[in-house]
Amino acid sequence: xxxxxSIQISFIILLIMTILAFVYGLLAMIKPDFFVxxxxxxxxxxxxxDYLGASPILANYMLILERMAGGLGVATSIGxxxxxxxxFKKVEKWSWFYIAVVxxxxxxxxxxxxxxxxNPATITIIIIGLVxxxxxxxxxxxxxxxxx
Numbered sequence: 001x002x003x004x005x006s007i008q009i010s011f012i013i014l015l016i017m018t019i020l021a022f023v024y025g026l027l028a029m030i031k032p033d034f035f036v037x038x039x040x041x042x043x044x045x046x047x048x049x050d051y052l053g054a055s056p057i058l059a060n061y062m063l064i065l066e067r068m069a070g071g072l073g074v075a076t077s078i079g080x081x082x083x084x085x086x087x088f089k090k091v092e093k094w095s096w097f098y099i100a101v102v103x104x105x106x107x108x109x110x111x112x113x114x115x116x117x118x119n120p121a122t123i124t125i126i127i128i129g130l131v132x133x134x135x136x137x138x139x140x141x142x143x144x145x146x147x148x
Contacts, residue, residue: 003089010140011089014099017132018080021106024125025073032066039117069110076106096137096144103133 003011028035037048040062044051052059080099088095107129114122 004091004140004143006140006143007089007091010136011084013132013136013139014080014088015084017103017129017136018077018084020125020129020132021073021080021103022077024110024129025070025075025077028070029067029074030070032063032070035122036062036066038121039114039119042118043116073106073110076102091140091143093144096140100133100137103129107133 033048040046040048040051048059080102083095083098088099107126111123111126111130114126
């Protein structure tokens, strides 16, 4: 059976969104200071390097938390990839809801944090992820949620 065009297009859009989330999470996990240094300075109006020198234990704690958040992002993205690559194209209703719920929680969580941090660069990346999510879910909504 051939997959409908709407499902194929949605699959590609959601795959791009999931890869973006994976790269974001991987970067936060491997190099947490990439995000923390910028957000810290925007939020506190203090230099991250000065803080790192003055309070290395607390600074390291912040890096550990960022690394943990990145790891959760990676894990969530891998779960999304499994769903997309295995059952999404089969138009199983639960896969649409899984992608919707997990992605909204993931992107929404980091959006709220980065709004608080006043970090426009990261907010832009998150908004791109959310726009891809919304488009990727709207296109096949009738196929997944319509009567069968």
